[in-house]
Amino acid sequence: MKFLNIKFFLLFIMPYMAFSQIEISGKVQDKKEVLPFANVVLTNPDGSIVAGVVTDEQGNFVLSAKEGIYTLIVNYIGYNEWTKQINLESKQVFNDIVLEQKANTLKEVEVVSRKKVIERKIDRIVFNVENNISASGGDALDALKVAPGIRIQNNEIVMIGKSEMKVLIDGKIMELTGEELSNFLATISADDIKTIEIITNPPAKYVAAGNSGLINIVFKKGRRNSWSNAINYSHVQADYGYSSLGNNFNYNKNKVKFLFNINGRYGDYQEIEHLEVFYPDGLWKTKLKRVEEQRNLSGRIEFDYDLSKRTTVGFQYMRTGQRPDMRDGSVTKIYNNNQTVDSLLVTNGLTDVKVYNNSLNLHFATEMDTIGRKLTIDLDYFDFNSSQDRDFKTNSYTSSYDFLNLITSANNKIGQEISNYSARIDMEHPINGFNLSYGGRISFSDNNNNPEYYNTITGSPVLNEQLTDIFEYKENTGALYISGSKDITAKWKTQLGFRYENTSTKGVSKSLDQTTKNSYWKIFPTFYLSYAMNDNNDFSLNYGKRINRPNYAFLNPFRFYVNSNIYSVGNPFLQPSFTDNIELSHTYKKNLTTNLFLSITTDGFGPLFLVNEQTNEQIITRENFFNLYNYGLTETYSFNEIPWLESQNTLSLSYSKSDFYNKNVIAQEQNGAAFYFSTFNTFLLNKSKTLKGQLNYWYSSPSKSMLFKNSEAFSVDLIMRYSMMKDNLQIAAGVYDIFNTGPAKLTSYINNIEQTYQMYDTNRYFRMSLSYKFGNKKIKGGARDSGNEEERKRAGI
Known part of the structure; x- marks a missing residue:
């Protein structure tokens, strides 16, 4: 009952903590498909930025601001910029923001950029394994050995200065320890791993196991098209x-x-x-x-x-x-x-x-x-x-x-x-x-x-x-x-x-x-x-x-x-x-x-x-x-x-x-x-x-x-x-x-x-x-x- 009381309190009370913010949401696409990772920016009349996000893999975005007059701007490489002036008084939804391709856009553009080896987010460190050559040809254990702040000690995976961490594979915890876990990780090729997420304080969505948090090994996925x-x-x-x-x-x-x-x-x-x-x-x-x-x-x-x-x-x-x-x-x-x-x-x-x-x-x-x-x-x-x-x-x-x-x-x-x-x-x-x-x-x-x-x-x-x-x-x-x-x-x-x-x-x-x-x-x-x-x-x-x-x-x-x-x-x-x-x-x-x-x-x-x-x-x-x-x-x-x-x-x-x-x-x-x-x-x-x-x-x-x-x-x-x-x-x-x-x-x-x-x-x-x-x-x-x-x-x- 204590948990249910907490849950209902959060469900009904916490949203009102945000009463001063009004939500703007929508979906960005072109004539054929949704556009993930498009830039969405909200600016003041003087051009200063109020808020900004990128669309998710389904082209969706959500941001918020106080009441006022703003300009909503959407950018995507190879497309014309989309802008709209809005008077924000209540929640606004833009279901179909359709971008037009630039007339001089090449039929196929491949953008090559180098990701950082280590990226930091609010609740985790992301280690981009594919950008680290020392794990090439190795297994998942080899990749973990060069992950920031991680050591392998006596078949246990530990956070430096702390203690043992649990391991997830694509979000699923491996219920293994010690030698058995090491043997399993040895069957995973490091060349198949995209990133290793080091989550020292995992959000409530994740299981509560793991003294020093969780390590999530994320496999590579196929590119679109x-x-x-x-x-x-x-x-x-x-x-x-x-x-x-x-x-x-x-x-x-x-x-x-x-x-x-x-x-x-x-x-x-x-x-x-x-x-x-x-x-x-x-x-x-x-x-x-x-x-x-x-x-x-x-x-x-x-x-x-x-x-x-x-x-x-x-x-x-x-x-x-x-x-x-x-x-x-x-x-x-x-x-x-x-x-x-x-x-x-x-x-x-x-x-x-x-x-x-x-x-x-x-x-x-x-x-x-x-x-x-x-x-x-x-x-x-x-x-x-x-x-x-x-x-x-x-x-x-x-x-x-x-x-x-x-x-x-x-x-x-x-x-x-x-x-x-x-x-x-x-x-x-x-x-x-x-x-x-x-x-x-x-x-x-x-x-x-x-x-x-x-x-x-x-x-x-x-x-x-x-x-x-x-x-x-x-x-x-x-x-x-x-x-x-x-x-x-x-x-x-x-x-x-x-x-x-x-x-x-x-x-x-x-x-x-x-x-x-x-x-x-x-x-x-x-x-x-x-x-x-x-x-x-x-x-x-x-x-x-x-x-x-x-x-x-x-x-x-x-x-x-x-x-x-x-x-x-x-x-x-x-x-x-x-x-x-x-x-x-x-x-x-x-x-x-x-x-x-x-x-x-x-x-x-x-x-x-x-x-x-x-x-x-x-x-x-x-x-x-x-x-x-x-x-x-x-x-x-x-x-x-x-x-x-x-x-x-x-x-x-x-x-x-x-x-x-x-x-x-x-x-x-x-x-x-x-x-x-x-x-x-x-x-x-x-x-x-x-x-x-x-x-x-x-x-x-x-x-x-x-x-x-x-x-x-x-x-x-x-x-x-x-x-x-x-x-x-x-x-x-x-x-x-x-x-x-x-x-x-x-x-x-x-x-x-x-x-x-x-x-x-x-x-x-x-x-x-x-x-x-x-x-x-x-x-x-x-x-x-x-x-x-x-x-x-x-x-x-």
Whole structure:
């Protein structure tokens, strides 16, 4: 009832806040079709500008002003200017503003301009991937690594100075985390990505998940009146190598928009991990080498059909199949108190892995009138299925590799099936210069896990029933939201929103005969205020509240063994955590942005690396155990004053303070400051602008946060790209992390035992890519924003 009262208050009271503004709306077209991105300007009799907008993809515009006499002007390249004097006393609608082509206009005009690599909007940063050559031939992870303010740490995507972010694909959240999310993003070609939107405080329309906000990966779409086809090939070579091949076909004519995309990868990928545990009776030092096969195939189909000028229906289908089979070997050196090697534990394993997922979106959108009212409906389904069958064996040896005895021989199987159904309805409803939107979403998720553990030390598998289980988890979420934005004056803009989410969960462990239920609701407010002081200075203030729900694997209470003395176990009693984000920003001349931020997380949860001194077992578990405060300053500067150089630079100073309130967690809180700097520089190397180079560098200082001390790390990349045949054929080559200094070492102190960890994946490598595109620009084509927004990431798809 509280939420309904808020909703009705906003619906009926907030529009009257704009009583002094009168709305002007309309549609711009020529004799054949609508004209998107036309300039619409309202001026005073003296010629000074009162307001201005550009038309949307359907040619619609809405602006507002006080009562008075004005001139409405519409401009579009290749057309005669349209003007009309108006006496604004009440709302005015211009349904059909028809522009006439200039008599001397060429039959076909192609306007070529260079978009900025980074664009800033009131609620997000837009990173134009297609203008950054370092991601050429790579995958979505490679593109994220060079996105402003984003880092990949231990398979998590984090905002520098803050914490984890959720990932959306064309507006749909991927319910995956950690390694599963990384594997999925590796199936997406960076050459298919148009932009990456970094939304640190998402509006109320978006799901409330994600501590530090959302990252929306937007695919390229077909150009209007055209068809095109792009073929991409790349090869990555490190100690091991893999190749990727993809094809992207777009068709966009009249009422039909169609896209077909397919990508495949084949080869091997290596990871090396170093782990040290300082037990009271001596050091255990482990080196693990893992080689993962790259056998990935993914595809996407999109189809939209215009039922009328105002109504569109369509669907999007995505499928990913992966066979990341793994072979691994580890050696653990066991030291005595004299710091000499006493004995060795050698583990070898083989893991057969199968992963696939399907995603289907059905959508309907209609413009209800010419003043901007628009209804959108999305129906979504996705499933995720994975199976792992791992055989591993651990032997004990003397320090000189003489065999002592067999410690463990086992088979560990785990299957996971996740399905999600969701429906979403959104309404855009301008009222008297006030842009109102509201809607709702329902989501139903089922997750089933069935871990099995077999002892094979005798040569025949024997089921260990204490380590075998069927874990079923159901989660239902309902949400309502309302949001409104208003241009208070020509300089002041504001946006306010509220999102209500109600969640109920049920987890059942069959072997433990244990049922865990949970139900909770929360209201998530968002607020934005911006002030354009003059042409050179813009200020903004925003606030948002977020939720972070445990992913499904964290809730499974059964053990999964990495080797004989390391296992992972979930916690069905985990509760969601909540984060409040506040940001104050200033932008100077559209190039230099200063951002002050404060992020407060309560009831945070995460992995704990515990040690059993009696058994020398290392246990990875999950608990709600901390409150976290992150605050700091970020400076970003874009330099493009020299014709042959474009430079994007970021500097961040932050401080992290944590409070471990869970008395079961005996660990030292790691509080301290951090410094980060990055510079990405693109050079034109010839007069014809066909040869470009890019030099990238980033540095991360030693830092402390939560459980860990982080060592310093830095990376240097050098990439070259050559374009031929009017940019239709492009060849790129580069060396990444030239000095192999990117991975940081993590140190923690839990239960008074020091542990260090460092992972080297395929960090230093050479990549070569080839891209060829062709098509017809003369024939007749937006990104979908639909449901399933939170469920995918938590599932690990």
